[in-house]
Amino acid sequence: MRLAVQLADPDYGWAYVIVGWTLTAAVLAAYFGRLVVRIRRAERTLPPETEQ
Amino acid sequence: MSVWREAGLVAGKDLRIESRSRVAVSQILPFGLIVILLFAFALDPDRGFLARVAPGLFWIAVLLASLLAIGRAFQTEEQHNARDGLRLAGLDGAAIFLGKAAAIALELLVLEAILGTGVVLLYNVSVHGIGVLLLTALAATIGLAATGTLYGVLAAGIRLRETLLPLLLLPVLAPVMLGATRAFEDGLEGAPGDAWPWVALLGIFAVLYTAIGVLAFGPLWEES
Amino acid sequence: MRTRDRLLDPRLSRALGVASLVSLVVLALFGLWGAPEDGTQKEAQRLMYLHVPAAWLAYLAFGVTAAASALFLWPRTRSLVWDRLAGASAELGVLFTALTLVLGSLWGKPVWGIWWAWDARLVTTAVLFFLYLGYLALRRIPSGDPIGSAKRNAIAALIAFVDVPIVHFSVEWWRTLHQKATVFNPQLDAKIDGVMALTLWIGVIAFTILYLYLLDKRYRLASLEDEMEEREVEAAIAERIGAPVEVAR
Numbered sequence: 001m002r003l004a005v006q007l008a009d010p011d012y013g014w015a016y017v018i019v020g021w022t023l024t025a026a027v028l029a030a031y032f033g034r035l036v037v038r039i040r041r042a043e044r045t046l047p048p049e050t051e052q
Numbered sequence: 053m054s055v056w057r058e059a060g061l062v063a064g065k066d067l068r069i070e071s072r073s074r075v076a077v078s079q080i081l082p083f084g085l086i087v088i089l090l091f092a093f094a095l096d097p098d099r100g101f102l103a104r105v106a107p108g109l110f111w112i113a114v115l116l117a118s119l120l121a122i123g124r125a126f127q128t129e130e131q132h133n134a135r136d137g138l139r140l141a142g143l144d145g146a147a148i149f150l151g152k153a154a155a156i157a158l159e160l161l162v163l164e165a166i167l168g169t170g171v172v173l174l175y176n177v178s179v180h181g182i183g184v185l186l187l188t189a190l191a192a193t194i195g196l197a198a199t200g201t202l203y204g205v206l207a208a209g210i211r212l213r214e215t216l217l218p219l220l221l222l223p224v225l226a227p228v229m230l231g232a233t234r235a236f237e238d239g240l241e242g243a244p245g246d247a248w249p250w251v252a253l254l255g256i257f258a259v260l261y262t263a264i265g266v267l268a269f270g271p272l273w274e275e276s
Numbered sequence: 277m278r279t280r281d282r283l284l285d286p287r288l289s290r291a292l293g294v295a296s297l298v299s300l301v302v303l304a305l306f307g308l309w310g311a312p313e314d315g316t317q318k319e320a321q322r323l324m325y326l327h328v329p330a331a332w333l334a335y336l337a338f339g340v341t342a343a344a345s346a347l348f349l350w351p352r353t354r355s356l357v358w359d360r361l362a363g364a365s366a367e368l369g370v371l372f373t374a375l376t377l378v379l380g381s382l383w384g385k386p387v388w389g390i391w392w393a394w395d396a397r398l399v400t401t402a403v404l405f406f407l408y409l410g411y412l413a414l415r416r417i418p419s420g421d422p423i424g425s426a427k428r429n430a431i432a433a434l435i436a437f438v439d440v441p442i443v444h445f446s447v448e449w450w451r452t453l454h455q456k457a458t459v460f461n462p463q464l465d466a467k468i469d470g471v472m473a474l475t476l477w478i479g480v481i482a483f484t485i486l487y488l489y490l491l492d493k494r495y496r497l498a499s500l501e502d503e504m505e506e507r508e509v510e511a512a513i514a515e516r517i518g519a520p521v522e523v524a525r
Binding site: 202203206207210211212216219220222223224226227230231234249253256257260261264268271272275 | 403406407409410411413414417419421424425427428431432434435436438439442443445446447449450
Binding site for chain 1: 280304307308317318319320321322323326327330371375378379382383385386387486490493494496497500501503504507
């Protein structure tokens with residue numbers, strides 16, 4: 001089977017684009033947010049850093 | 053003592069344990085056979101599917117059974133502090149790797165012979181190109197055993213080993229599964245010429261992972 | 277021994293954060309609006325501006341994991357810094373591999389008419405995803421000996437990395453039907469429109485900056501978690517031997 005690059009769904013291509021871009025933004029924001037929250041929590045638990 | 057002699061001793065030890073405990077014969081082999089049987093339930097035997105997809109089903113069954121055999125090979129080291137004993141014996145890491153891998157490979161070859169016979173009889177497969185099939189099985193089994201021994205020691209001694217090992221091992225073995233299945237298909241279809249590139253791929257895989265195992269087993273064995 | 281450290285200077289990290297935000301906004305402007313509509317694929321082609329950079333990042337991240345693991349194993353450069361870097365990069369790699377697969381699927385449906393094709397690059401990417409998911413699972417299992425488990429992790433990362441080309445070639449032989457790589461093609465201009473190529477490059481640059489920023493953050497978190505674990509162990513030992521606990525040093 002050879003897949004041709006053609007337009008299987010000409011009318012709703014934009015819908016897939018919106019879903020894809022929104023999903024990417026949401027996933028990256030969620031990952032980043034979780035990282036920041038975990039870093040904050042760890043920094044609160046640990047004693048403050050001594051500056052060298 | 054040379055590495056080969058030490059490896060022979062380790063392989064002999066593992067095979068003796070297997071022959072006495074009979075876990076391979078009484079548990080792993082029946083497991084492989086029931087998998088073969090289950091495939092016939094899943095894919096209706098009346099539609100002639102089974103003979104066509106027999107190579108894939110055979111290798112899936114071997115792969116699943118080999119997970120058990122690999123887990124078993126390291127489980128024996130955890131009983132009665134066997135690992136410490138083996139460590140204190142002063143054997144070379146490479147020798148322990150080669151010995152354990154050889155023992156697993158031998159067990160798997162026997163398993164493959166029996167499962168293969170089962171597949172031929174139960175799925176009504178007509179066998180051609182026996183030479184290609186044997187070489188394929190040999191190369192794939194060495195690759196399986198080397199990778200399995202390497203990951204077996206990697207996961208040895210840590211919690212959750214039983215669930216972790218399949219996740220680590222199966223993606224790495226994807227090329228073995230692919231190559232062995234294609235080579236078997238070509239061999240059975242009477243086109244052994246098409247199978248040779250796959251056999252070569254399996255050979256490269258086997259050599260590569262045996263080499264990595266020889267190098268990496270020692271340090272991992274110390275940590276496990 | 278205190279393990280808390282950073283990959284980058286905090287000011288540099290902040291600058292990277294701002295730069296990645298700005299470049300992602302520029303990418304969105306170009307990708308969703310600035311770049312012209314594709315002749316055959318129409319609007320659906322706009323998924324390329326995320327899919328291709330995400331795939332590039334996944335490979336970059338796994339490459340960094342392999343390099344850091346090798347540096348850990350090399351006796352002269354042995355340091356837990358490399359272990360943490362390898363873990364942080366692998367996590368980002370898995371995240372972006374997952375994004376690549378999902379975005380590719382979303383792009384495939386309107387263009388090919390199917391969600392998934394058994395094409396060489398798709399299958400390789402899927403195997404890659406599971407390969408490194410296993411590596412992360414191995415890392416997540418705690419052990420009392422940081423150097424020992426770091427060595428184990430490093431070897432596991434290298435074994436996985438060696439498998440990547442074998443998986444790639446075996447799957448490539450098995451079936452080849454994907455459209456050829458576009459970004460790194462020398463005849464770039466002949467293939468895609470200038471603004472499209474520019475947008476694609478903006479995407480690659482924006483994602484790379486984002487990767488560096490997230491890598492720094494993930495590294496920071498790993499070092500903090502290592503320190504918390506270390507302190508817990510110290511406190512437990514002190515309690516056991518009955519010595520006065522000196523928590524904050």
